[in-house]
Amino acid sequence: MFLDFFLLLKNDGFPVTLKEYLTFLEALDRNVIGYDPTDFYYLSRCVMVKDERHLDRFDRLFSAYFRGAQLADTERFMQIPLEWLRKNFENVLSEEDKQMIRSMGGLEELMDRLREIFEKQKKRHQGGNRWIGTGGTSPYGAYGYNPAGVRIGQDGGRQRRAVKVWDKREFRDLDDSVELNVRNMKMALRKLRVLTREGVGEELDIEKTIDRTSKNAGLLDLEFVPSRKNNVKVLMFFDVGGSMEDHVELCSRLFSAAKHEFKHLEFYYFHNCIYEAVWKNNARRFSEKIPTFSVLNKYNGDYKCVIVGDASMSPWELVYPNGSVEHNNDEPGLLWLNRIKAKYPFTVWLNPVPQDEWRWTESIGMLNDFYEGNMFPLTLSGIKDAILALKRRPGHHGASRLPA
Amino acid sequence: MKFKGTNDYIATNDLAVAVNAAITLERPLLVKGEPGTGKTMLAFEVAKALGKQLITWHIKSTTTAQQGLYEYDAVARLRDSQLGDERVNDISNYIKKGKLWEAFESPEQVVLLIDEIDKADIEFPNDLLLELDRMEFYCYELKKTVRAVKRVIVIITSNNEKELPDAFLRRCFFHYIAFPDRKTLEKIVKVHYPDLERKLMNNALTLFYSVREIDGLKKKPSTSELIDWIKLLAADRMAAGELPGVDIEESLPPYSGALIKNEADYEMLEAIRRRFRR
Numbered sequence: 174m175f176l177d178f179f180l181l182l183k184n185d186g187f188p189v190t191l192k193e194y195l196t197f198l199e200a201l202d203r204n205v206i207g208y209d210p211t212d213f214y215y216l217s218r219c220v221m222v223k224d225e226r227h228l229d230r231f232d233r234l235f236s237a238y239f240r241g242a243q244l245a246d247t248e249r250f251m252q253i254p255l256e257w258l259r260k261n262f263e264n265v266l267s268e269e270d271k272q273m274i275r276s277m278g279g280l281e282e283l284m285d286r287l288r289e290i291f292e293k294q295k296k297r298h299q300g301g302n303r304w305i306g307t308g309g310t311s312p313y314g315a316y317g318y319n320p321a322g323v324r325i326g327q328d329g330g331r332q333r334r335a336v337k338v339w340d341k342r343e344f345r346d347l348d349d350s351v352e353l354n355v356r357n358m359k360m361a362l363r364k365l366r367v368l369t370r371e372g373v374g375e376e377l378d379i380e381k382t383i384d385r386t387s388k389n390a391g392l393l394d395l396e397f398v399p400s401r402k403n404n405v406k407v408l409m410f411f412d413v414g415g416s417m418e419d420h421v422e423l424c425s426r427l428f429s430a431a432k433h434e435f436k437h438l439e440f441y442y443f444h445n446c447i448y449e450a451v452w453k454n455n456a457r458r459f460s461e462k463i464p465t466f467s468v469l470n471k472y473n474g475d476y477k478c479v480i481v482g483d484a485s486m487s488p489w490e491l492v493y494p495n496g497s498v499e500h501n502n503d504e505p506g507l508l509w510l511n512r513i514k515a516k517y518p519f520t521v522w523l524n525p526v527p528q529d530e531w532r533w534t535e536s537i538g539m540l541n542d543f544y545e546g547n548m549f550p551l552t553l554s555g556i557k558d559a560i561l562a563l564k565r566r567p568g569h570h571g572a573s574r575l576p577a
Numbered sequence: 578m579k580f581k582g583t584n585d586y587i588a589t590n591d592l593a594v595a596v597n598a599a600i601t602l603e604r605p606l607l608v609k610g611e612p613g614t615g616k617t618m619l620a621f622e623v624a625k626a627l628g629k630q631l632i633t634w635h636i637k638s639t640t641t642a643q644q645g646l647y648e649y650d651a652v653a654r655l656r657d658s659q660l661g662d663e664r665v666n667d668i669s670n671y672i673k674k675g676k677l678w679e680a681f682e683s684p685e686q687v688v689l690l691i692d693e694i695d696k697a698d699i700e701f702p703n704d705l706l707l708e709l710d711r712m713e714f715y716c717y718e719l720k721k722t723v724r725a726v727k728r729v730i731v732i733i734t735s736n737n738e739k740e741l742p743d744a745f746l747r748r749c750f751f752h753y754i755a756f757p758d759r760k761t762l763e764k765i766v767k768v769h770y771p772d773l774e775r776k777l778m779n780n781a782l783t784l785f786y787s788v789r790e791i792d793g794l795k796k797k798p799s800t801s802e803l804i805d806w807i808k809l810l811a812a813d814r815m816a817a818g819e820l821p822g823v824d825i826e827e828s829l830p831p832y833s834g835a836l837i838k839n840e841a842d843y844e845m846l847e848a849i850r851r852r853f854r855r
Contacts, residue, residue, distance in 0.1 A: 192747050196602065205598045215594035223746035225609060225753040359699060359739070377652065393659050395652065433739065 175201075178238050182221060185234055189221050196220050210239075362434040365477065365560045366403040376400045406437040408472050408517065412482025413442045413455060415498075420525035423551055424481055427523070431479075439472060445486045446506035447513065448497055465509060469516050477563045478517035481551070483526045484540045491536060510543065521559040522548040528555075586615065586622035587757075587764045595752035596623060605691075605709050605731035607746070610754030613799030616734040619754075620690035623732065630683065633690045634676035636697045642704030645677040645691075649718050668718050677708060678723055686727035695738040702745040710748050757800065759786065769804050773811060780820035781807055784830050788837075794845060798836040806835040 179194045197220045206212035214235060222231045374397030381396035388394075409431065411424060431438055441451035441463065450462040489496040491506045514520050522540060524531070528550040531537045541548040547562050549555035580596045582588030588596070596619075599606035608616045624631035634645060650671045657665040664670045674682075680689040694702060708714045712725035733749065735741065757765060759782060766778060785806070789797050798806075809832045810817045816831035823830045827850060830836065837843055 188743075190747060196604070200598050200602055203601050205601045206594060211590065212594050215591040216598055218591070219595035219598055219750045219752050222753075223607075223743075223749070223751050228753060363699075391659075393655055 178217070181238050182231075182234055185230075187221075187230060187234060188223070188227065193221050359430045359434050362430055362556065362560070364557065365407070365435075365563055366405050369404040370399040370401055371404065372399045372402075374398050403435070404437065405435060406472070406476045407431065407435045407439070408468075408476040408478045409438065409440040410447060410451065410478070410480045410482070411440060411442050412445065412480075414444050416483050416485050417525075420483060420551070423525050427481065427551065427556075439476070441468060443482075444499055445482070446490050446497070447480070447509050448500075448502045448506055449504065449509065465512075469512060474516055474518065476517055476519075478513060478520040479523060479559070479563075480513075480520065481523045481525070484522065484524055484537045484548070485526065485534045486536045488536055488539060491539060507543065510540075514544070519563045519565075520544065520547065521562050523551045523555065523559055524548055525551040580623055580626050583622050583626045585768055586618060587761060587768060588619075588622075589757070589761060592619070592752060592754065595750055599732075599750045600627075600730055602750075603728040603730070605733055605749045607733045607735060607741075607749040607751045608754060609735050609737060609751070611756055611797070611799050612736060613801035614754045614756060615800060616754060617690065617692055620688055620692075620732040620734075623730070624688040627688070627730075629730070630685065630687045631690060632676055632680045632683075632687055633692060635692045636694055636701070638696055638698075640697045640701070642701055642708075643675075645675040645705065646708065646714050646723075647675050647678050647716060648673045672716070672718055677705075677714070680729045681712065681723055681725040683729075684726055686730065688730045688732065691731065691733045693736055694733050695735040695741070699739050702741050706744060706748065756789075756797075762800065762803070765800060766804065766807060770807060770811060773807065777807075777810060777817050777820070780817075781810060784820060784823055785836070788830070791845065791849065794837075794842050795839045796837075796842060798838075802836050802838070806832060809835055 175197070176194075179189070179197075182189045197217060200206075200216055200220060206216050217235065218228070218231060222228055376398050378396045378398040381398075382394065385394040385396055386392065409428075411428065417424070428440070431440075441453060442455055443451045447465060449465050451465055451468060452462050454461055486498075487496075490498060491510075494503055494505055495501050496505060522544050524537065526534070526537065531541070537548070547559075549559040549562070579593075580588065580600065581593055595606060598604075600623075608619055610616055620633070621631060623629075649668075650673060654665055654668070654671045676689065680687050709731060712728050713722055715722050762782060763778065766773065766782075781803075785798065785803050788794075810820070813831070819831055829846060829850075833846075837846065
């Protein structure tokens with residue numbers, strides 16, 4: 174039952190598994206809901222959808238399925254128990270309709286005739302499934318519904334209201350189809366850790382306790398140590414504006430993952446390339462500039478530095494004074510990048526531009542060379558590689574000789 | 578035994594279906610939604626409506642799954658053994674039962690609320706998979722399996738701070754509490770203040786929705802903020818009288834502190850007013 178609905182979801186790439194389908198059948202089997210399409214929608218939604226981001230897509234698929242179901246073969250009509258129909262009829266018929274049915278000999282009688290007509294219709298022309306549904310002028314107009322319980326009551330009644338519920342697409346805003354979600358990123362970022370023991374002791378130090386207890390002639394002497402916490406310090410620079418607009422989503426996801434994962438996270442924004450000033454608040458980026466020198470001063474060399482940007486700019490923004498697109502810079506961008514690199518031996522560049530497009534942009538190649546290959550694509554594996562690079566001992570890192 | 582909401586809690590149809598599905602099929606129900614839309618309240622009301630005991634387990638960033646099952650106080654036992662305490666011979670004296678154990682051993686069916694599961698470590702939900710699925714766990718110290726006498730009705734809330742693992746999600750029913758439309762909201766307010774004047778209600782709701790509609794608010798005011806706000810307005814007739822004259826583009830609504838909880842959002846409102854004054 175409803176296997177086609179499940180397959181529709183599945184074929185559309187909706188994240189749903191067999192387990193949900195079986196649960197759904199179980200719920201139907203155990204009469205969680207009555208014969209009400211709205212409730213049917215609610216039930217299937219709460220079983221199949223696991224995240225509010227998918228609600229909108231579910232609504233659209235459900236709507237598609239339901240429209241399809243309206244046109245579905247009426248063969249099945251014959252198999253529908255009368256009980257079902259009666260329930261539905263009572264729900265959807267208006268007083269006038271009921272009056273009319275009574276005048277025609279009651280519902281039983283009507284149903285029999287309906288079946289009769291249906292039989293005839295099937296013999297006369299195959300697949301003509303609209304006959305009953307649209308027979309508005311015949312005496313059967315009053316019951317001109319598709320009794321399969323989906324097309325009934327086109328004008329008013331609860332079905333119509335029900336259709337609206339999923340056609341309203343209330344959850345549109347919550348939809349985002351992401352491969353790289355925050356959870357994945359957090360799991361990846363988690364690898365970057367420097368575990369240290371600081372603060373109040375709350376974990377039993379077994380070695381020391383045994384040691385001291387034996388020195389204490391067997392009398393228990395407890396020794397505690399602080400539990401290990403991730404104390405890695407991270408300094409992040411985000412490129413904003415311009416060509417980065419295309420990657421805003423991805424970067425904000427990285428940002429939120431990093432913010433939850435690292436206790437010591439400092440972040441600054443820049444545009445295209447880091448020059449003598451960066452800023453913390455994008456709304457006030459021109460009034461609240463922070464000199465890059467003071468940033469370098471404030472954070473020790475044990476910070477891991479991550480620069481996020483597409484590195485796509487004209488080469489002179491990197492190598493010439495006054496090359497910036499926004500202001501007159503006294504010193505070239507590369508000089509500033511080199512200062513940062515010298516201060517933070519652990520520096521990586523994360524680039525949201527897909528790696529196979531890197532070679533089309535000269536500045537990406539320049540910066541990749543500058544960072545000695547420590548530029549990584551902003552993908553899951555890229556983040557993993559970047560973290561490996563951040564954990565490596567600094568050897569050949571440090572300031573580079575600038576191109577003349 | 579169907580849940581339909583209670584006198585104090587308005588449950589929309591979709592929520593009722595989700596709750597009933599979870600109860601009938603005995604699976605956990607995961608509830609998400611904007612803060613202040615009554616996620617936590619739901620568990621209380623379900624327990625009340627079904628006449629069952631409620632056990633709440635509030636999750637913090639340091640909570641581990643094991644704490645929900647039991648904790649073994651080895652240190653206390655060691656110490657007791659040195660003092661020659663009789664208790665030391667029975668290990669169960671040092672097992673502290675957690676909320677899940679408590680819920681499992683209750684002879685009556687209970688409702689268990691696991692509140693704000695996303696606050697915990699990212700692996701936390703994975704550690705509870707089997708326990709919630711099979712409603713049993715193994716206690717190593719006592720060498721016995723603790724099994725639920727009656728399957729527990731589990732309600733889990735999440736604020737989306739962390740994403741939950743798929744394996745966990747598959748085992749849950751999911752419901753997203755959408756922000757109520759005006760009609761439902763009116764019902765909710767009525768439940769809290771049955772004697773509220775029609776006029777005040779209308780004015781307050783209109784203004785409330787206009788605040789919600791401002792783009793870019795960090796924290797949109799939600800149901801609980803509205804309830805607090807109306808309480809203030811109902812107590813202060815003067816302020817309530819001002820409501821119809823308030824235009825969000827020109828002035829702040831009275832007692833706006835109850836609606837706006839964020840400095841940045843205040844600035845936002847200021848900016849809008851400045852723009853329109855010009």
